[in-house]
Amino acid sequence: MLSSYRSLFSTPGSPAMALAGLLARFPTGMIGVGAVFMITGARGSYALAGSLSATVLVVVAAAGPQLSRLVDRHGQARVAVPAQLLASGGALAELLCLRLDAPDWTLFVGAACSGLGPNVGALSRARWAAMLDGDEAALHSAYSFETVLDELCFVLGPLAATVLATAVFSAAGFLVAVLLFLVGTLSFCAQRRTEPPVRPVTPGARGSALASPGLRVLTGVLFAMGTLFGTIEITTIGFAQAHGHKSAASLVLGCYALGSLLSGLVFGVWKPQGSLPRRLLLCLLLMSAALVPLPFADGLPLVAAVLLVAGLTTAPTMVTAMGLVRGLVPAAKLTEGFSWAITGLLLGVSAGAAAGGWAVQHLGAGAGYRLPAAAAAVALLTALSGFRALRPGGGPGAVPEPARRTEPREASGEAAHVQ
DSSP: OHHHHHHHTTSTTHHHHHHHHHHHHTTHHHHHHHHHHHHHHHHOOHHHHHHHHHHHHHHHHHHHHHHHHHHHHHOHHHHHHHHHHHHHHHHHHHHHHHHTTOOHHHHHHHHHHHTTSOOHHHHHHHHHHHHTTTOHHHHHHHHHHHHHHHHHHHHHHHHHHHHHHHHTOTTHHHHHHHHHHHHHHHHHHTOGGGOOOOOOOOGGGOSOGGGSHHHHHHHHHHHHHHHHHHHHHHHHHHHHHHTTOGGGHHHHHHHHHHHHHHHHHHHHHSOOOSOHHHHHHHHHHHHHHHHTTGGGOOSHHHHHHHHHHHHHHHHHHHHHHHHHHHHHSOGGGHHHHHHHHHHHHHHHHHHHHHHHHHHHHHHOTTGGGGHHHHHHHHHHHHHHHTHHHHSTTOSTTOOOOOOOOOSOGGGGOSTTOOO
16 A cells, blocks of 8 residues: 555655645644634633634635635745745734734734635645646545545644643644644745746636636535535534533544545555546545435434544545546646635535534534535535536636656656756
8 A cells, every 4th residue: 555655755855845735734623723712712702713713714715716826827935935924924913912902803804814824735736736747646646645634634633722722721722823834834835846837827728717617616516515524513513512422522523534534545545447527426426325324323423433434435535526626727727726626615614514503503413414415415416517517628618637648757757846
């Protein structure tokens, strides 16, 4: 199993890039939990904490693709470094305003600025695409590895933030997350050897990457997937609390992430055949089927077992979806394309959390478990209805997938390593 990943990291510059990328992304799982502890510790208001979190998400969704568009035009380091400095400054200003007991509106200004940072996940995937251009097997392993890193961040990040907030002081998790974001992003951008070149935009490819019909379909699919993720998270917390074991919610959700992490590792080694759009349909079908038993689970152990199995379908679906982006947008807009896909996912998570929270509050603790299978079915139907656009050259603005390279990477030179 490890041979595929050893080959992946034989690419010059890739180990340092991956390590810096992990450092930059690890706070993703910390910042939300850390902010809740910080706000509730200082102001005692969950409503304020939720409103601030929503503010950050709205800014991320609105600004993320535009920031990535600038990255495609001017280069990663030139855009990501000042953006991260601005975001870190906003987050630290939010913390300072809390310490100085400033009015609530000042917290929203800081929170909004903190959402203006770069999406390192999109930057990292764009680097792999440039380094491994044409080597489809290696790129498949790279995207699987990226998904595994994401799962690690969301499994260990909240735990780290909770430990820091409860063992040190209430804002410790938030503060450490902000510093890790800053140091990690600067370290990532310092890896100039792996930074992809700025590709000129042809006159026929100007405008937003979202002009691609296939990318719009894929963003809709990921929105539906994000909805099921957000619903599962909030419903599991409410379900665990109703059964008198609220603290066990993190363990149950950890089973979901564990399933995804394991399948991501295996999926990165397996070399699947067939087209990416067909593979996406199969993954979504399996995901829908795996979530069907969830509403019938009447205890936390059964919920954990169902989520573990459902998690096994998550990483393959995400890897396939991210792999599709390359075939749906021009190379000069690749980072923006990844950013739109991730934005769709984040917006879905927010919508799912809201829907699941309402269901828990008004319909019962486990009522929200009826929604994930339906959301997965919506994702499947969206992919089916837009299947033609998802295929290479399947709609106006779509671009063909790169041709598969038959010779080994070692024999093809180092043209992909630009800097």
